[in-house]
Amino acid sequence: MSLRRTNQILGSSLVAFFLVVALTGLLWTPENPLAIHLQDKLMPPGPGHWLGTDEYGRDVLSRLMAAAGTSVSISTLTVLCSVFFGLILGALSGYCRGWVDRTIMLFTDTLLAFPSMLLALALLSIMGTNISGVIIALGLAYLPTVTRVVRGSVMSLREQDYIEASRLMGHPAGYTLLVHIIPNCLAPVIVIATSMFGSVLLTESALSFLGLGVPPPAPTWGNMLAGARPYMEQAVWLGIFPGLCISMTLLGINLFGDYVRDRFDPRMRGL
Amino acid sequence: MKKNALWFHFAFAGSVLFGASSLCAQTLNVQISADLRSSEPGINRDSLSDSVMMNVGEGLVAFGEGGDIKPMLAKSWNVSDNGTTYTFHLRDDVVFHNGAPLTAALAKQSLDTLRATPAFNCASFFDGSRGAAIEKITAPDAHTVVISLSKPDAMFLKYTAQSQCGGMAIMHPDSFSKDGSWDHPIGTGPFVFDKWTRGQSIHLTRFKDYKPVGDKIDGYAGRKEVLVDDVNLIVTPDKSTAVAALRSGDLDILPYLPPSEAKNLMNDPAFKVVAEPHGGMITLLMQTADPVLSSREMRLAIAKSLDIPQIVDAATNGLGTPNASLVATRSVYHDAVQDERIAYAPQDVTDLLKAAGYKGQEIVIQTNRRNPINENVAIISQAMLQMNGINARIEVLEWATQLDRFRNGKYQLSAFNYSNRADPALAYSAVTASKKDRGSAIWDDPKAIALLNDVLQTPDGPKRQALFDQLHELFLHDVPMLMLANGIDVSVTAADIVGYRTWNGFTRLWGVGVKK
């Protein structure tokens, strides 16, 4: 029990903390995160700039807050995108079987055969690096995982008696899918979605590192971290704070995800 | 050759096991940020490949320190009175890396092969599409090469010496395999191209039979004395890793470090930082065919909104010098007129914007992350434009994409760098042309094009100077683009390396030694 409590408390407080920061960052920051003051560049943390300034004299705290907003929005939208399309594709594939299933599986297999990172790289090169590009690329990269999980649940669900009953009662397939099947395969999807949230954050930072993430001047934790590399010795704070933000958020999400899994995954219930 | 390779492995393993490069003091370990495209000069190349291959191959003539033409394999040459026949007299003490002596017949064969290769990067300089065409090359005796041109061309020798043409380096026919495909370079330069481990390193050794000419180092020409036994060019794409390797002694020279990173090492006694300006150009391009930017007032408003000295200072970390002229700061043609610039005057911007009929349309600045200077220029310019009421936004592109847009003229503003132009006329040629003929043309003004054509036909001298001055006045009036500064190479070496500096963007490995 103690682990679950720890997960719940530590996880949700970390997640809640960063969510509040993100929401605040979208509305208000101590200073304009994009304002350049070249005379104040690379100032160490201290009064005025609590977390220091970067190579353009921009306030790191303000940028971290704004970045929290961007990073969280990107992750949320990406997860929502892949969950939405994954649910549709997976449900169709699992429910209809036959050629629909085969086509969708061919599609997901093709996507799966590319490592997600490379798929995102290639897509970003085509679409250009901007926030919507990052969301589409990562959303597509994570789509097959959701599709496969949903398909699996749907396939086992469709053999259940109450689904059979709904079909016999003459409900159209769409109705059965929406009312009976999809709600019942949400549990594993929620579990995946939580872990995906973290891995989108990680992949975005890695893409920024390779120069293809969200472009400057808009801050994200990933591109702040990548941009801090030349100053790692001279201005440690530039690398440490965004790094900490990523790690702590991920820690929060993963712990929270464990808690969610315990709640929603019936197999794990009571452990 | 074999022995050298063995020594290389031994040395490499040694430096690994003992973590000290001082044990093999006669080897230079030099960073190269990407692998060579090929070892065939002037064919499949980029500036990094040129930089390495110019240590291996030599042409008939070469650029001297100030962008003037100096003898190299030819000890002298005459031009016929009508300006169409160039007669080169070859040195008689030159041997190729394989021991074969240089003859006029071999030089002719090498130049003819190069010209006939479809992928020759500089074809347009010698086929009549820019200036004169090479009609034929003959070798009347063992030490004389004669090149006949279709018409006089004051730029001919300068064209041949360009590094992007591989300096028209003379290569021995055995550089090609039996089926005519390229094998490995056998040149006459001070370094032998010994071993290329693709994706990892290039190993050059000292050419023992090299006969230095001249008495001092002079551009690509002059005295080329090799002070080390061999050089490893180690492919290290990541800059931070390269700096770490320099600290740990795994690398001795980082030829092209971004100024921001070099700055951190400047006060450290373990390193030497050398900033060398070259003839490349750091610019903010403007698409004069764009609906918003077609107005001269608009372009002038942009120019006056930007505090260029501050941009240059920040983008190059204080290592660059602002220069508003396409004539490089160090060129002999950079006189007082070339120092004139459009002053930073934010107070004039409002009126100019009104005159231009600007209604807050968004203006996109393209840039890339491959070159930190471009990125800095874009970020700072955007902030300054925003401050002066110009609605600028940044679009960060992958380098190949930005280059594609540049080639097709698809941009509004673009933070773009031109590579080294050894002569001011080449710098003007890069930007001045009709947009109909060339998508990448920036300055499409008949007056400028006519002036440029005059420059290309005028030999060095005061007349040429006057033409450059007129061009600059016109350039400042038209504001077709903003020239910010000349490119700089910032190189960092370990403290025990002596004599290293880049020249015109070129990693020159001769004259570099290790202090005991």
Next chain:
Amino acid sequence: MLRFMVARLLTAIPTLILVSITVFTMIRLVPGDPVTLMLGDNADQQVYDAMRHHLGLDQSIPTQMFLWFQALLHGDLGHSITTGEPVLQLVLHRFFVSAQLVLIAIAISAFIAVPLGMIAAWRQSSGFDLGVVITATMLMSIPTFWGGLMLLLFFGLKLGWLPVIGYVSIAQNFWSGLIYLIMPVASLVLHETGILVRMARASTLDVLRLDYITHARAKGLSDAAILTRHVARNAFGPTWTLLGLILGNLLGGVAVIETVFTIPGLGRLIVESIFGRDYPVLQGCLLFVAVTYVVVNLIIDLCYPLFDPRIKAQ
């Protein structure tokens, strides 16, 4: 068994064809081509056209694709546009580099993670369990490149124990090869161990709930005996599957670590060929990664019964 394998490989063919077509078309849709990059700011239309023609890039995409497939059937993946090397040779060489990195990292991670995860599950809710789970979660929350960079700063620079750049193949010189692999492997191990510990723990918990374990306990078997004899075999199944997924993903995804530590591996080759628009290399690499993915998963499936008797029974 053989029939199963052949059938599996045959069903993979449409996927591979689709992968090839997608890659082929996708990379050509990206703005900028190899010739643009080669010419840089010397954008002469005439030279540009001549070089495109020389490389066969002026043909239509379907024609280019047809020619590529035709050559592929003869086992020819073409030559790199940037370096002229045969693609197959290049890919195999780089694959070997990445594979040794990834396999060593995965083997070490599994070796550390599986026992730890099992013990944590066995002592569920104890302080040990809590410690293991929190540590594992923290490890997987550190971006690999960040971890790698920190290792590089500390061991390479501050202490100077390990070389900062370079790469020596272990086939060429075993010991110095090993020294170069320490830091990159360590940064992968840190991250993957985090993931695997959690997986091993979860699947062990799954098995521990089953009746026969309760039985075994009731019979009075020692903890060690139950863990090694009953739990280990059964709990390894899901971990094994995950291992396959990680392996597939890592082979293509170590680009970042390879960039930080200057290792000439497949990941870096792929990233470079995207940036350098080296069409034949990218096509070759991604086809190769896809084939590897199919083969690895086949092997994983074939080995699955060894670890999970329930599958064999079916």
